[in-house]
Amino acid sequence: MEKTTVSLLETIITLLENKKYAALRDILTTMNPVDIAAVFEDIQSEKTALLFRLLPKELAAETFVEMDEDTQKLLIHGFSDTELKEVIDELYVDDAVDIIEEMPANVVKRILRQADPVTRKQINEILKYPEDSTGSIMTTEFVILRPKMTVEEAIKRIRRTGIDKETINTCYVADNQSKLIGIVTIRSLILSEEDELIENIMETNVISVNTLDDQEYAAQVLNKYNFLDLPVVDKENRLVGIVTVDDAIDVIEEEATEDIQKMAAITPNTDKPYNKIGVFETYKNRIPWLLILMVSATFTGMIISSFESALAASVALTAFIPMLMDTGGNSGSQASVTIIRSLSLGEIEFKDIFKVIFKESRVSLLCGVTLAAANFVKMMVVDRMLMHNDQITVTVALVVCLTLIVTIFFAKIVGCTLPMLAKKIGFDPAVMASPFITTIVDAISLFVYFEIATMVLKI
Amino acid sequence: MEKTTVSLLETIITLLENKKYAALRDILTTMNPVDIAAVFEDIQSEKTALLFRLLPKELAAETFVEMDEDTQKLLIHGFSDTELKEVIDELYVDDAVDIIEEMPANVVKRILRQADPVTRKQINEILKYPEDSTGSIMTTEFVILRPKMTVEEAIKRIRRTGIDKETINTCYVADNQSKLIGIVTIRSLILSEEDELIENIMETNVISVNTLDDQEYAAQVLNKYNFLDLPVVDKENRLVGIVTVDDAIDVIEEEATEDIQKMAAITPNTDKPYNKIGVFETYKNRIPWLLILMVSATFTGMIISSFESALAASVALTAFIPMLMDTGGNSGSQASVTIIRSLSLGEIEFKDIFKVIFKESRVSLLCGVTLAAANFVKMMVVDRMLMHNDQITVTVALVVCLTLIVTIFFAKIVGCTLPMLAKKIGFDPAVMASPFITTIVDAISLFVYFEIATMVLKI
Numbered sequence: 001m002e003k004t005t006v007s008l009l010e011t012i013i014t015l016l017e018n019k020k021y022a023a024l025r026d027i028l029t030t031m032n033p034v035d036i037a038a039v040f041e042d043i044q045s046e047k048t049a050l051l052f053r054l055l056p057k058e059l060a061a062e063t064f065v066e067m068d069e070d071t072q073k074l075l076i077h078g079f080s081d082t083e084l085k086e087v088i089d090e091l092y093v094d095d096a097v098d099i100i101e102e103m104p105a106n107v108v109k110r111i112l113r114q115a116d117p118v119t120r121k122q123i124n125e126i127l128k129y130p131e132d133s134t135g136s137i138m139t140t141e142f143v144i145l146r147p148k149m150t151v152e153e154a155i156k157r158i159r160r161t162g163i164d165k166e167t168i169n170t171c172y173v174a175d176n177q178s179k180l181i182g183i184v185t186i187r188s189l190i191l192s193e194e195d196e197l198i199e200n201i202m203e204t205n206v207i208s209v210n211t212l213d214d215q216e217y218a219a220q221v222l223n224k225y226n227f228l229d230l231p232v233v234d235k236e237n238r239l240v241g242i243v244t245v246d247d248a249i250d251v252i253e254e255e256a257t258e259d260i261q262k263m264a265a266i267t268p269n270t271d272k273p274y275n276k277i278g279v280f281e282t283y284k285n286r287i288p289w290l291l292i293l294m295v296s297a298t299f300t301g302m303i304i305s306s307f308e309s310a311l312a313a314s315v316a317l318t319a320f321i322p323m324l325m326d327t328g329g330n331s332g333s334q335a336s337v338t339i340i341r342s343l344s345l346g347e348i349e350f351k352d353i354f355k356v357i358f359k360e361s362r363v364s365l366l367c368g369v370t371l372a373a374a375n376f377v378k379m380m381v382v383d384r385m386l387m388h389n390d391q392i393t394v395t396v397a398l399v400v401c402l403t404l405i406v407t408i409f410f411a412k413i414v415g416c417t418l419p420m421l422a423k424k425i426g427f428d429p430a431v432m433a434s435p436f437i438t439t440i441v442d443a444i445s446l447f448v449y450f451e452i453a454t455m456v457l458k459i
Numbered sequence: 460m461e462k463t464t465v466s467l468l469e470t471i472i473t474l475l476e477n478k479k480y481a482a483l484r485d486i487l488t489t490m491n492p493v494d495i496a497a498v499f500e501d502i503q504s505e506k507t508a509l510l511f512r513l514l515p516k517e518l519a520a521e522t523f524v525e526m527d528e529d530t531q532k533l534l535i536h537g538f539s540d541t542e543l544k545e546v547i548d549e550l551y552v553d554d555a556v557d558i559i560e561e562m563p564a565n566v567v568k569r570i571l572r573q574a575d576p577v578t579r580k581q582i583n584e585i586l587k588y589p590e591d592s593t594g595s596i597m598t599t600e601f602v603i604l605r606p607k608m609t610v611e612e613a614i615k616r617i618r619r620t621g622i623d624k625e626t627i628n629t630c631y632v633a634d635n636q637s638k639l640i641g642i643v644t645i646r647s648l649i650l651s652e653e654d655e656l657i658e659n660i661m662e663t664n665v666i667s668v669n670t671l672d673d674q675e676y677a678a679q680v681l682n683k684y685n686f687l688d689l690p691v692v693d694k695e696n697r698l699v700g701i702v703t704v705d706d707a708i709d710v711i712e713e714e715a716t717e718d719i720q721k722m723a724a725i726t727p728n729t730d731k732p733y734n735k736i737g738v739f740e741t742y743k744n745r746i747p748w749l750l751i752l753m754v755s756a757t758f759t760g761m762i763i764s765s766f767e768s769a770l771a772a773s774v775a776l777t778a779f780i781p782m783l784m785d786t787g788g789n790s791g792s793q794a795s796v797t798i799i800r801s802l803s804l805g806e807i808e809f810k811d812i813f814k815v816i817f818k819e820s821r822v823s824l825l826c827g828v829t830l831a832a833a834n835f836v837k838m839m840v841v842d843r844m845l846m847h848n849d850q851i852t853v854t855v856a857l858v859v860c861l862t863l864i865v866t867i868f869f870a871k872i873v874g875c876t877l878p879m880l881a882k883k884i885g886f887d888p889a890v891m892a893s894p895f896i897t898t899i900v901d902a903i904s905l906f907v908y909f910e911i912a913t914m915v916l917k918i
Contacts, residue, residue, distance in 0.1 A: 295837070322763065323760055334724060
């Protein structure tokens with residue numbers, strides 16, 4: 001598949017260079033808009049407008065939606081007002097909004113001026129919703145039916161108006177006050193008798209979301225019930241839009257990326273793919289957490305300093321610091337990452353905290369004992385017998401192993417508790433992931449290590 | 460929303476205890492199967508069969524699909540053969556397969572015995588595909604049209620056969636050899652004239668996937684083109700099934716969870732939610748990587764041991780080990796996690812490796828210099844002036860800061876290179892995430908630290 005795409009791209013570029021526009025147009029019209037948009041990213045920018053003008057009107061608009069921001073800007077810049085109007089009129093309203101949100105203010109003004117009054121009103125309507133709200137990702141184009149219509153009348157209405165609507169798979173039944181009272185799928189329309197009334201075949205137990213709900217919530221509801229679209233209502237339960245499944249998938253992917261970035265101590269940035277984010281922006285997304293975590297590691301250093309005499313007395317102890325810190329950190333992030341993901345998939349809630357702690361403490365004891373045993377054998381066989389390191393006595397091995405068990409216990413408890421507490425007080429649990437937990441667990445493990453060493457080795 | 464669900468659950472439990480079955484049935488029939496299934500998880504297990512029998516046949520099957528494995532097992536165990544047959548006959552084939560895959564062999568036999576011959580054949584067909592292949596998540600129920608049919612004939616055919624099909628939003632046009640030649644959406648059927656031929660309105664540039672393609676690939680294609688379903692063909696390009704968008708969303712969520720788990724050094728387990736996985740299973744998923752990483756930390760310990768004399772000469776150096784290790788680890792995982800996610804979203808490929816390395820090295824220098832500067836100020840002002848630690852000389856501060864810059868550079872390069880190499884040689888890049896990289900970066904940072912210290916401090 002990859003291979004064909006590459007050679008097709010080469011063909012297109014050759015045709016473009018040799019000015020074989022008729023052949024080029026014939027090829028492009030057989031392609032999917034997503035793939036045509038990808039072609040635009042690989043050709044020279046001065047050919048962009050030329051290639052775009054080869055596309056038939058509707059296909060041009062569909063391709064425009066799929067392009068990256070830079071190509072869109074380039075095209076809009078070169079468009080005459082008539083061309084701009086043609087593209088905007090062909091766009092679905094929610095796609096137009098997506099594009100507008102990425103454009104500089106002067107381009108936005110130009111786009112809005114070219115849109116017809118109805119579209120302009122709809123665009124402005126959606127633009128007023130806060131970022132990340134359901135209102136901001138919904139479309140205002142959908143089919144509305146009335147309860148007293150017959151199936152035949154409904155199908156006639158869809159035929160008359162449906163060609164402009166983003167999805168007609170689900171039609172919405174509303175009363176005279178625009179209150180949502182039911183939904184009818186195109187499937188049930190097709191499968192019903194023509195003289196049946198809509199109110200008799202509509203589903204009245206409608207699940208909807210509010211314009212101000214978080215977009216992630218809307219995506220989760222849609223996913224939970226396996227819907228293809230989901231009605232969006234305002235505070236008065238009036239139907240104002242729908243969220244379609246393709247937008248929901250994008251939200252789900254974005255949220256997963258955002259969680260992953262937060263877990264790795266990166267300020268989330270999901271608007272652009274990796275290769276579109278500049279060096280300085282990447283730097284800005286990464287440096288704050290690195291600074292915060294570096295400064296907090298100071299405490300770990302202070303713990304080491306305060307046990308300086310113990311370390312001087314038994315230099316062998318220093319060699320196990322990295323292993324103890326890493327194992328503690330890994331154990332803690334296993335717990336925290338598991339809990340963060342379960343929270344974000346809605347598998348557990350704050351009320352489960354004691355069940356979670358009980359489970360993690362049992363898991364931590366199993367892990368701790370296993371690792372301690374493995375480590376004891378390794379220290380005795382490898383370090384002492386094979387490498388003849390006389391400083392590694394049974395007592396030193398016991399100190400290290402005991403520290404392992406205690407550290408892993410605390411690591412797992414901190415790892416599962418912090419994300420749940422964060423969620424409870426309204427913070428994002430993902431921020432409580434590996435790096436943050438590692439810093440805390442580092443301090444705990446070193447403190448435990450030196451305390452046990454001082455007690456057991458009497459230094 | 461959460462609140463209403465809880466009180467509705469309480470009402471249902473009260474009605475169940477007071478044996479108000481008629482009222483209970485009335486409430487349940489207004490609910491969505493997903494929500495009814497959730498009720499089953501909260502009632503006593505001896506009431507399960509009773510509550511299930513209150514549901515009308517079709518709703519019962521729809522609810523059954525949404526239940527967790529344990530409740531399904533409990534119900535199947537208590538079913539008479541007739542009851543089992545009724546449920547199985549109502550299920551869509553792909554849902555039946557999902558359930559069968561989770562059941563013990565004797566239950567599978569019983570289910571297959573009760574299914575009608577056509578369903579049994581279809582189930583066996585899907586069961587033979589490898590786990591995680593597209594074939595294993597497809598459904599074999601879809602509407603097939605012929606190119607020479609008129610729109611009117613097509614709609615009649617859908618009405619006659621469509622009631623059993625999982626989705627009729629897209630109909631597939633195949634020739635006499637079952638070769639896929641086009642698709643027609645229900646939308647275009649509704650919007651076309653009744654005497655139009657299917658071959659004139661069908662989309663012939665069909666994008667399809669193969670039965671043996673990875674399910675993640677199918678989900679990505681479906682998402683890329685914003686499809687609601689995607690045709691699945693065999694090696695001879697014969698249409699054998701379709702993947703629907705709801706299954707694709709599940710795949711996308713599962714894959715994200717799997718990546719997150721691997722990044723946190725956990726053996727992936729996405730079949731069950733957190734609270735359904737036992738303590739021992741959780742232990743088994745976590746212990747292998749903890750062991751491997753613990754053993755590899757030995758090398759870090761060996762580096763410390765070999766610089767024992769340097770450490771003894773300047774004890775202050777030890778206090779900065781945790782900070783250097785943590786900052787190196789964090790820098791490395793920022794790069795690795797970003798690259799892993801970009802690889803899995805298809806934003807970058809192996810051929811971009813030099814671009815990536817060039818970008819990461821510039822980012823790393825910016826980060827390194829910033830952190831080194833902050834650290835120098837902190838060491839001079841806090842450690843030396845405020846805390847009167849005389850061991851912290853300007854030279855020691857320079858050693859630490861220089862180490863920071865070099866470590867961060869190596870951390871970012873290792874962090875971005877390893878996942879891309881892993882992908883190239885066919886390994887899962889996610890395994891090359893934080894914990895693995897941390898171990899490597901730990902060793903690098905300590906080695907660099909002691910080398911610089913030995914050189915500069917002449918110890």
